[in-house]
Amino acid sequence: MNRYLAMKQLPAKAGYKKGDVIVLIGELFGRGYANGLVAEAAARGMTVIGTTMGRRDADGTLRPLTDAELAEAEQNLGGKVINVPLEAGFDLEPADDGLSPADQLKGLKPDRWESIRLDWNLIEQSRSRGLKRFKTNLAAVAAELEKLIPPGANLLISHIMGGGMPRVRMLMPVFNKVFKGQGERYLSSEAFWRSDLGRLCKLSFDEVTADTFSHLIEATKGIHSRNTAQGAKVSYSAYGYHGCEVLINGRYTWQSYTPYVPGWAKIRLEEIAAAAAKRGIGATVFNSPEIQTNSSSLFMGVEIALYPFISALDREVGGKTAEALREECSKLLREDETIESLLAVANDYMAAPAIAQFWDINTWPHHNTPEQAELMLNCSARLMAMNSNLKEIIGAALSEAVVKGVGKLILDSMWEPKEHVYWLNHDIIARRLGQE
Numbered sequence: 001m002n003r004y005l006a007m008k009q010l011p012a013k014a015g016y017k018k019g020d021v022i023v024l025i026g027e028l029f030g031r032g033y034a035n036g037l038v039a040e041a042a043a044r045g046m047t048v049i050g051t052t053m054g055r056r057d058a059d060g061t062l063r064p065l066t067d068a069e070l071a072e073a074e075q076n077l078g079g080k081v082i083n084v085p086l087e088a089g090f091d092l093e094p095a096d097d098g099l100s101p102a103d104q105l106k107g108l109k110p111d112r113w114e115s116i117r118l119d120w121n122l123i124e125q126s127r128s129r130g131l132k133r134f135k136t137n138l139a140a141v142a143a144e145l146e147k148l149i150p151p152g153a154n155l156l157i158s159h160i161m162g163g164g165m166p167r168v169r170m171l172m173p174v175f176n177k178v179f180k181g182q183g184e185r186y187l188s189s190e191a192f193w194r195s196d197l198g199r200l201c202k203l204s205f206d207e208v209t210a211d212t213f214s215h216l217i218e219a220t221k222g223i224h225s226r227n228t229a230q231g232a233k234v235s236y237s238a239y240g241y242h243g244c245e246v247l248i249n250g251r252y253t254w255q256s257y258t259p260y261v262p263g264w265a266k267i268r269l270e271e272i273a274a275a276a277a278k279r280g281i282g283a284t285v286f287n288s289p290e291i292q293t294n295s296s297s298l299f300m301g302v303e304i305a306l307y308p309f310i311s312a313l314d315r316e317v318g319g320k321t322a323e324a325l326r327e328e329c330s331k332l333l334r335e336d337e338t339i340e341s342l343l344a345v346a347n348d349y350m351a352a353p354a355i356a357q358f359w360d361i362n363t364w365p366h367h368n369t370p371e372q373a374e375l376m377l378n379c380s381a382r383l384m385a386m387n388s389n390l391k392e393i394i395g396a397a398l399s400e401a402v403v404k405g406v407g408k409l410i411l412d413s414m415w416e417p418k419e420h421v422y423w424l425n426h427d428i429i430a431r432r433l434g435q436e
């Protein structure tokens with residue numbers, strides 16, 4: 001494993017200014033981590049350039065955005081979007097026989113998940129074709145970037161892709177049991193991970209979540225050497241997840257969501273940054289806290305660790321900043337609940353002996369157990385029920401605060417990249433929010 005290195009010192013303010021550029025590799029949607037980074041870069045006058053995953057037509061063809069989709073994406077981003085489909089992975093990529101991995105699974109019954117056998121020769125054909133398509137499209141994006149970015153501009157290239165869940169209908173009920181099942185509906189993530197379907201997921205996570213970072217660094221070599229030759233700074237950031245320190249029983253304690261099966265791909269992402277750093281490239285993976293986004297919605301319970309951010313902000317900053325967040329959260333609570341009871345429920349879960357035994361970073365990622373799944377899912381549901389309106393939840397308000405703090409920390413630390421992996425825990429994020 002990479003050395004555990006929590007960021008403890010606030011980075012100095014970066015020198016990025018008007019005319020410098022931030023590039024997002026991965027598409028910006030409404031409420032993800034990248035929104036915080038883009039907001040911060042825009043506030044400092046940087047030019048923002050985005051990319052798109054592209055879209056799939058009803059017949060499965062991958063295509064660029066239509067004019068209307070492009071206009072919407074550019075408005076959402078506040079900058080130009082390079083309209084080349086950068087979807088990564090191979091789940092929908094046909095093999096030599098015309099069938100994709102998703103096609104191999106079509107019509108199969110979810111309850112047979114354990115006995116399903118995939119044709120690995122065909123999967124490998126799909127994988128290498130998907131990779132070829134991705135690299136070709138990435139090269140086209142890099143060529144476009146070379147034209148758009150002034151040679152003397154400081155540049156931050158931010159990898160925001162995370163995912164790779166194969167888009168196969170029969171897998172959804174299986175995933176629902178692995179991530180949201182308890183009692184009769186419990187399914188062991190370890191058993192799933194050992195099955196052919198688990199092996200397919202692993203390949204797909206590696207391809208989308210991790211390897212794209214390495215291809216990105218390779219594809220933008222030309223821009224890197226051109227701009228650094230002019231004395232400009234060029235660096236690469238990526239979002240990792242490898243657990244996070246939050247306040248449990250009043251002490252910052254490393255904990256993690258279980259079962260985070262994409263975790264092995266996230267470790268691979270850290271290794272890619274380490275290899276780049278060895279070649280003198282400023283690349284950093286920022287292991288960021290659990291928040292609620294489009295990507296994390298399947299991982300029910302991941303948000304429990306977010307609630308103690310309220311206490312972290314109290315402790316590290318206090319005053320008006322902490323009061324404002326508390327008040328925002330209080331307004332979203334049901335009338336018969338309090339922030340203290342919310343924090344107590346989250347803390348009791350994370351401090352419970354059956355759960356605390358998972359807080360070992362050296363053996364991460366961990367698989368689920370029936371007892372852990374039951375405690376986590378019930379706690380998640382109980383906390384969720386404390387919201388007065390499920391459309392406006394406390395988790396969203398807290399996610400927004402964390403996203404903002406993480407965006408500021410990443411932008412500032414990428415000016416002088418020091419480490420190839422950093423953990424951004426609740427303490428440093430709170431302290432950064434307290435700076436202004």
Ligand SMILES: NC(=O)c1ccc[n+]([C@@H]2O[C@H](COP(=O)([O-])OP(=O)(O)OC[C@H]3O[C@@H](n4cnc5c(N)ncnc54)[C@H](O)[C@@H]3O)[C@@H](O)[C@H]2O)c1
Pocket residue numbers: 025026027028029030031032033034053086087088089160161162163164208239240241287288289290291292293294295296302
């Ligand atoms: N949500 C969390 O709790 C959390 C915690 C730590 C790190 N992260 C990481 O932060 C990053 C951004 O995620 P987010 O949670 O803000 O959600 P998000 O849904 O806003 O972002 C996910 C990104 O992945 C891209 N993506 C997904 N599948 C892809 C594919 N097949 N090909 C190309 N691009 C693909 C999407 O375009 C999008 O840009 C991810 O790397 C994620 O793993 C998330």
